[in-house]
Amino acid sequence: MVRVLAVPGLPEVEPGLDLVASILEAVRAAGERLESGDVVVVTSKIVSKSEGRLVSLEDVTPSGFATAWATQFGKDPRHVEVVLGETRRIVRMDRGVLIAETHHGFICANAGVDGSNAGGQGRLVLLPLDSDASARGLREAFGRIAGVDVAVVISDTFGRAWRTGQTNIAIGCAGIASLRGYHGEIDPDGRTLYATSIAVVDQLAGAAELVMGKLDRVPVAIVRGYAYLRPEPDEPDPGVGPLIRQATFDMFR
Amino acid sequence: MVRVLAVPGLPEVEPGLDLVASILEAVRAAGERLESGDVVVVTSKIVSKSEGRLVSLEDVTPSGFATAWATQFGKDPRHVEVVLGETRRIVRMDRGVLIAETHHGFICANAGVDGSNAGGQGRLVLLPLDSDASARGLREAFGRIAGVDVAVVISDTFGRAWRTGQTNIAIGCAGIASLRGYHGEIDPDGRTLYATSIAVVDQLAGAAELVMGKLDRVPVAIVRGYAYLRPEPDEPDPGVGPLIRQATFDMFR
Numbered sequence: 001m002v003r004v005l006a007v008p009g010l011p012e013v014e015p016g017l018d019l020v021a022s023i024l025e026a027v028r029a030a031g032e033r034l035e036s037g038d039v040v041v042v043t044s045k046i047v048s049k050s051e052g053r054l055v056s057l058e059d060v061t062p063s064g065f066a067t068a069w070a071t072q073f074g075k076d077p078r079h080v081e082v083v084l085g086e087t088r089r090i091v092r093m094d095r096g097v098l099i100a101e102t103h104h105g106f107i108c109a110n111a112g113v114d115g116s117n118a119g120g121q122g123r124l125v126l127l128p129l130d131s132d133a134s135a136r137g138l139r140e141a142f143g144r145i146a147g148v149d150v151a152v153v154i155s156d157t158f159g160r161a162w163r164t165g166q167t168n169i170a171i172g173c174a175g176i177a178s179l180r181g182y183h184g185e186i187d188p189d190g191r192t193l194y195a196t197s198i199a200v201v202d203q204l205a206g207a208a209e210l211v212m213g214k215l216d217r218v219p220v221a222i223v224r225g226y227a228y229l230r231p232e233p234d235e236p237d238p239g240v241g242p243l244i245r246q247a248t249f250d251m252f253r
Numbered sequence: 254m255v256r257v258l259a260v261p262g263l264p265e266v267e268p269g270l271d272l273v274a275s276i277l278e279a280v281r282a283a284g285e286r287l288e289s290g291d292v293v294v295v296t297s298k299i300v301s302k303s304e305g306r307l308v309s310l311e312d313v314t315p316s317g318f319a320t321a322w323a324t325q326f327g328k329d330p331r332h333v334e335v336v337l338g339e340t341r342r343i344v345r346m347d348r349g350v351l352i353a354e355t356h357h358g359f360i361c362a363n364a365g366v367d368g369s370n371a372g373g374q375g376r377l378v379l380l381p382l383d384s385d386a387s388a389r390g391l392r393e394a395f396g397r398i399a400g401v402d403v404a405v406v407i408s409d410t411f412g413r414a415w416r417t418g419q420t421n422i423a424i425g426c427a428g429i430a431s432l433r434g435y436h437g438e439i440d441p442d443g444r445t446l447y448a449t450s451i452a453v454v455d456q457l458a459g460a461a462e463l464v465m466g467k468l469d470r471v472p473v474a475i476v477r478g479y480a481y482l483r484p485e486p487d488e489p490d491p492g493v494g495p496l497i498r499q500a501t502f503d504m505f506r
Contacts, residue, residue, distance in 0.1 A: 002257040002463050092504045099504065107415040116449075157449065161414040161505035162360040164498045165432045165452030167459075169416075179418045196369075196410065199418030203463055206420075206456035210255050210479050226463050245417045251345045251352065252414035252505050 006211035007220035015052035020141035036149040039223040041208035044156040046219045047134050053126040086111035105244040108158045131172025132239025139174040151176035155205035168209035170201035177229040178240050259464035260473035268305035273394035289402040292476040294461035297409040299472045300387050306379040308335050339364035358497040361411045384425025385492025392427040404429035408458035421462035423454035430482040431493050
């Protein structure tokens with residue numbers, strides 16, 4: 001059985017907050033204890049805020065390009081300027097929607113720049129600069145402070161092509177193999193399953209969202225009982241790198 | 254807390270098998286009991302097999318179009334012919350990969366036609382003809398036979414644009430609202446969250462995959478403790494219909 005536990009009761013996250021100490025305190029307050037083998041799913045929003053990845057609109061001077069696009073669709077030109085700053089390449093710019101490839105290689109609306117739950121009007125939250133490094137940092141701190149060997153997944157809410165509605169997916173991870181492959185394994189009929197590779201960290205992020213909710217201020221969940229695979233022991237942890245489809249293999253970019 | 258329970262021990266599914274009776278028996282054998290409010294996630298594979306949505310390659314005569322494409326990439330022309338039969342429109346046909354829009358409106362590789370775990374070599378499994386109707390039928394049977402009011406999600410493993418790896422998503426559902434919207438609700442900063450709508454049934458399908466696995470013959474999982482929203486009471490259950498982005502609003506089709 002897999003259990004998904006909500007971790008409510010975190011304080012308002014401001015730059016410099018010790019996120020791991022706060023999460024451990026909230027877990028304790030909920031009458032739980034973090035265990036080795038747990039997957040700790042943390043929303044990118046609080047990771048970004050703790051890392052100071054915040055922009056005040058009043059500090060932004062929009063370019064002519066941002067102003068022209070924003071005016072056309074009733075948006076704030078400074079907000080669009082911030083989105084462009086987080087963008088490596090624009091994938092679609094249509095009907096007021098800006099689908100961008102971020103500097104990490106993620107493809108999402110507005111390059112992940114978000115004004116909701118930002119901790120104040122006129123503030124925008126950017127994605128963590130290196131979300132895999134953020135996940136590694138959290139994982140190491142959980143080991144150092146609480147003596148537990150956990151996996152960490154940093155989640156965000158992304159839209160998808162073709163399907164309405166958003167789901168939580170992983171934009172960073174540590175201590176867990178992002179993909180579970182069935183390449184070359186044999187099914188019960190003796191047929192080789194050669195093309196199946198499951199993005200387990202995305203499914204873990206989605207499972208966590210079921211106990212989070214957008215308005216509930218539950219930015220952390222623990223998934224317990226999932227026997228995840230570890231990254232290769234003698235190599236650097238690749239995080240969510242294997243989930244980013246290279247442009248040359250992508251038919252929809 | 255949300256719990257995800259595996260339901261192993263189902264018999265090999267053949268056309269005509271009473272799936273609900275078999276699932277209830279397997280749940281009992283696992284020492285569990287289905288409860289009202291549970292979400293029963295069932296892989297499309299066993300739904301299709303129970304409904305006889307199977308094709309034997311020896312019964313298929315490929316068209317010239319199927320043969321030309323298949324030969325180019327070392328595929329079985331009969332397999333390609335079956336895929337084309339399930340296709341309303343080809344979205345991409347590139348490097349041996351065929352991304353199709355199915356008659357239901359799903360966009361996926363090979364129109365969901367799959368030869369793995371088909372119950373025999375030379376057999377292909379098609380998606381259920383009307384996967385929402387299949388879900389409604391299962392839900393009604395759970396109510397009739399076991400007296401429980403459950404939601405049903407039929408899952409399949411789909412790839413995504415831009416991201417490597419597949420995830421389980423919902424291709425049919427009943428008794429549950431597929432989307433959970435936050436339109437117009439107010440976040441703690443007083444800011445309106447106008448654009449968030451979570452595809453909860455996709456996340457439930459993904460959570461279920463965590464206890465399923467491809468080779469484990471665990472085609473059913475129960476998600477317990479998730480307070481899902483119901484469909485509108487006075488209207489027909491729309492199933493996963495709201496998740497299908499209409500072509501006119503789709504920038505990637």
